Amino acid sequence: MLDSIAAQLAQHNQAQPQPGIAATPEWETPAHAEIDPFDADYDAIMNTRTANVAREPGLIPFVQAAIDKGFHVFGLTPKDKVTLPGSHGFKDSKSPSDPLVLVPWNQDPNRNIGIDLGASDLCVLDFDKPESIPAWLNEIKTYKVRSAKGVHIYFRGARKTTKLYANGELAGDIKSQGGYVLAAGSIHPDGPIYTVVDDSSIAPLPNISSLIRHESGQVNASTDGPPIPRGSHDNELTRIAGVLRNAAMSPQKIEEHLIEVCEKRCENYGSDYRDMCKKIAHSIGKKPVGQAAPGVVMGGHTLGQTSPKTFGEHRLEFSEDTDIMPEFDSSVINGIYAKFVELMTRGTTLVPQYAFLAAKTYIGLRLAGKVKFATVDAQPRYFGVAIGETGSGKGAAWSRLLQILNACGSIKGSPGMVKVLNGVDSGAGLKDFFFEDPQDEGVLAYIDEAATYANKATATRNPSALDDLLELVDQTSISRTLSAGKSKKISKKKTDAYLAMYMCAQDGDVLLRLFSGRGKLGALDRLTPEYSVPVKPGRMPEISSSDAMKVLVEVTAMIESVKGKTIGIQPEAETLLETFWEAQAPTTQTKVRWRKYILVDAYMSAFGEGRDTATVRDMQIAIRVFERQLILRSAFFKNMDVGDKVGYYLAKCKVITEWMQVQQAAGRPEWVYAQSKRDYETKTHAYRTHEEAFFDKAWVLHSKGRLSEIRVKKSNGREYTKYVPQPEEPE
DSSP states (O other): OHHHHHHHHHHHHHHSOOTTSTTSOOOOOSOOSOOOTTOTTHHHHHHHHHHHHHTSSTTHHHHHHHHHTTOOEEEEOTTSSOBOTTOOGGGGOBOTTOTTTTHHHHHOTTOEEEEETTTTTEEEEEESSGGGSOHHHHTSOOOEEEOSSSEEEEEESOOOOEEEEETTEEEEEEEOTTOEEEOTTOBOTTSOBOEEEEOOOOEEOOOOGGGSOOOOSOEEOOTTSOOBOTTSHHHHHHHHHHHHHHTTOOHHHHHHHHHHHHHHHBTTOOTTHHHHHHHHHHHHTTSOOOOOOTTEEETTEEETOSSSOOOOOOOSSOOOOGGGOOOOOGGGOOHHHHHHHHHHHTTSOOOHHHHHHHHHHHHHHHHTTTOEETTBOOOOOOEEEEEOOTTSSHHHHHHHHHHHHGGGSOSTTOTTOOEEEEOOOOHHHHHHHHTSSSTTSOEEEEESOHHHHHHHTSTTTOTHHHHHHHHHHHOOOEEEEEEEETTEEEEEEESOOOEEEEEEESOHHHHHHHHTTOGGGTTGGGOEEEEOOOOOOOOOOOOOHHHHHHHHHHHHHHHHHHTTOEEEEOHHHHHHHHHHHHTSOHHHHTOHHHHHHHHHHHHHHHHHTTOSEEOHHHHHHHHHHHHHHHHHHHHHSTTOOOSSHHHHHHHHHHHHHHHHHHHHHTTOOHHHHOBOHHHHHHHTTTTTTTOHHHHHHHHHHHHTTTEEEEEEEOTTSOEEEEEEEOOOOOO
16 A cells, blocks of 8 residues: 555656756745845845746745745645635645645645744744834844735744734734744735745744733723723733633623623724624634633623622533534544544545544554553543434444444454443443453443443442443453352453443533542543534445455554554654643643643554654644543533532532522522522432432532522412522621
């Protein structure tokens, strides 16, 4: 197969004109000396150099210059900053060594050139006006490019993208991780050409803390706050949207509030202000809900205080924030995983994310114990949980994977395969399965519905079913003592018991019930969640056995090629991870296991492409996967740190009471938001799941000292006992 690919590449290279060969004159960088952008003859000099470059075929010479500098590049629409139709923007960037790096410009040499800053380990200070550049920064010799109206100053060292300030005023953007700029030679939509003004080597990123505004004061989100000057609209509205999202506002409500803030506080706002507010609201609305930061003023109150005067739209139930889910980014599926996913979803309406989760879980299990990763002591064993309502296709994805595995005629015992355990009825049964022949294969456990499994794993029925499964998440050593008759016993031990899992769950509430009492053990941190809305039913054609055999043979050959070896990682990829991790919230940074999972995903990405070293692109893929994981965890794994079923219902009661506190703080009448004990029981689903006994204990603990009893008269004239939060005691 590798020979075939090499032959195709050779044929492609022969068919394409190669820069620097035969009649094609070698291109030289148009600016090898620094040019003062304030020089009176600047435009004349630039026009001369532009005319010289124009004799070359399109922008290919500029692409080659960017490649020579080690930039990761991608194509853009000619004379524009817009990505190509059907592309993923900078996520499609190619490294300088990629044989296909010039393909976009071989197709159209006039395409503008985008530089993927994160992958290139670059930080670009994008000043809107040259006169805003501080004197100390102008003295640094580094690569600089004149943009349409300002200057791009390049430095080595990717970091978080943010706004750029000079002398306390907004001066542009600090562009880096997750961003891109137009390369020299590109043409701005208004006509100016991006031109090199200093061709010095790119210097390391200096201390730029003086160019970053550290927001430590209050964020005033009120509609009657101080005026917002023109030039600060986007930044201030984004800050307001952020704190409103943290306070649990929906994207629609954020949009409505921003429009009102803009109309009442923004000075000289443009005619497109509604579109601006909508864009900001729906961008910030994709982020997970957190806690409102201290110092946020809203409606006369300060958010983040411990008082009940808290702003937010808490739900009455533990329903998930599925409205904030971003679309699945299919660009994270690469290499061998893409082949599995394509085969599993071909001719169907199945979503790719479940297929990707199933394929990665299977391939990771087959790699376990056979390969090492350079910077992390971990095995690529995934414990996937596919979350979604009936009709989302989570179970169908698993069935499609089994069709591929069955192409060998049998799952258990097939060469290079795994042992599949459909259902884990007991801990003993799980352990015994490892000792069945062939004993050198890992076990891939499938749980078709977490709710059913939760019923099996209750304390009164079979708690070891879950405990033993969780034990094997981190361990690979098991032992069993079996009876051999006549009081004789046989002890067995296995040190390579590799387990992976694919579980289906209707919602996060089911997982909460399943793992209650195990939250503090980090049970949920070990899960890899994925989600989809229900999809339209469609055809489900049989998977071709020959096609299935092809991918199985290919993945087996790939595993054999790395067996006993160590997959390495580029230093730039490690730097990217460090930069990303430092930008995370403290609560995330304490999850050491999550950081380890990012590394494992980066190594797995490299393996999927058949490489023995994880690159910056692999780390970018791993980070994008993790960012989605954070959102899914926030939506589905909330309030999971409960000690037992009583703690489970205590947490649910707390959500309902917090919702009432919001209504109370808003000055609404008590009869509007008051809840009865039966309301609590219904909204926590205790009645539906026949767990009234656990609920009753939680109710006694929660209501005492937190709720006050009132009488509410209904329209039928009858009075009912209901409860409202007790007022906060004055300090």
